[in-house]
Amino acid sequence: MIDKEKLIKHIKNDEERKIVMKVLNKMESSLKGYTIKASDFYDPYQISLCESIFRNFDDINYKIFGGYEKAERKIMIFYPEYMELQKEDCPICGIRIYGKFSKEDISHRDFLGAILNLGLKREKIGDILIDDGQANVIIFKELYDYIQINLEKISKYKVNVELIPFSNMIQVQEETKIINTTVASLRIDSILSAGFKESRSSIGRNIQYDKVKVNFKPINQSSYMLKEGDLISVRGKGRIILDQIENKTKKDRYRVIIKRMI
Structure with a gap:
């Protein structure tokens, strides 16, 4: 026992x-x-x-x-x-959800929301990869028939569902925006403010309301100190990576390079 x-x-x-x-x-x-x-x-x-x-x-x-x-x-x-x-x-499989849409038309949130609206739980769904005309989703095999029968639309677009082997999963390259800037501190609220171009007070509310994670770990302290390579996500806004921390300026500010996923 x-x-x-x-x-x-x-x-x-x-x-x-x-x-x-x-x-x-x-x-x-x-x-x-x-x-x-x-x-x-x-x-x-x-x-x-x-x-x-x-x-x-x-x-x-x-x-x-x-x-x-x-x-x-x-x-x-x-x-x-x-x-x-x-x-x-292996209890999981890949499915292809396809229709007449581009990857700019439908977001990850649209696909996830439509699947969860079928009555499924988030922990039963793996990654969702989106490309023009299709998305690949990892699910438990036992859910395939149910999703194939019941998933008819994503947003306003009619879709079909089929099984695909893992070897045929689409290779999505995540696009990033490079932000070269200086910050007074490596505190999480300072880095997020620079990365998302929002005030620290606005960022602070997101942290307070448990919307922020660092390397997937929930963080609820604005004073949390980041290190090079940290992945920070804000629910409803997206993700950034503190890619590089360089030498300080003469005004004692940190030079940093931030990658923002777009």
């Missing part, structure tokens, strides 16, 4: 505790039943929380997989130590 409460006692955030506990239950079920079990889709920070615990178990194997090499949202597949995973053991 796994002492799950002991394993997660260092995690203070309630939502994070629920996620790790849920995944621990999957692992325990795999151990007890000598079967393959898979977690829901989680972001890199959530996966790292779980993985820091699972490394301590020698009697079970696990694989982290999101459908393609650069996947952001991934699942954890647990299986007995004596077993070798086969291709058919």
Whole structure:
């Protein structure tokens, strides 16, 4: 019997505790039943929380997989130590949603919203990659028939759905805007203000209302100090990367290069 409460006692955030506990239950079920079990889709920070615990178990194997090499949202597949995973053991698949639209017509939010409006939960959906006339979405195999039958429109555009192999996933290059600027501080509110061209007070409200994450970890302190390479996301606004921190100016300001995803 796994002492799950002991394993997660260092995690203070309630939502994070629920996620790790849920995944621990999957692992325990795999151990007890000598079967393959898979977690829901989680972001890199959530996966790292779980993985820091699972490394301590020698009697079970696990694989982290999101459908393609650069996947952001991934699942954890647990299986007995004596077993070798086969291709058919993977519980997720890729689907192609296609119609007469360009990638400027429909956003990631439109696709996700339409899928969730079918009554599905976010943790059952992996990455969504959008290109002209199509989007590729990673889902659990068990959801394919339901989505194919019920997903008729994205925004105002009629769409069809079909299965695709992971090898045929579209390769989307994320476009970025380079911002060369100076900031008084490496505080998160200062960097976000420069990256999104908004006042620090406006940015501060987003931080206060739990809309900001750094490397997928929720941050609610405006004084949080960033470091080079940090990925910062603001719900409803987008993402930036603090790409480079250069030498200070004569006025003691930091020269920085920020990449904003567009």
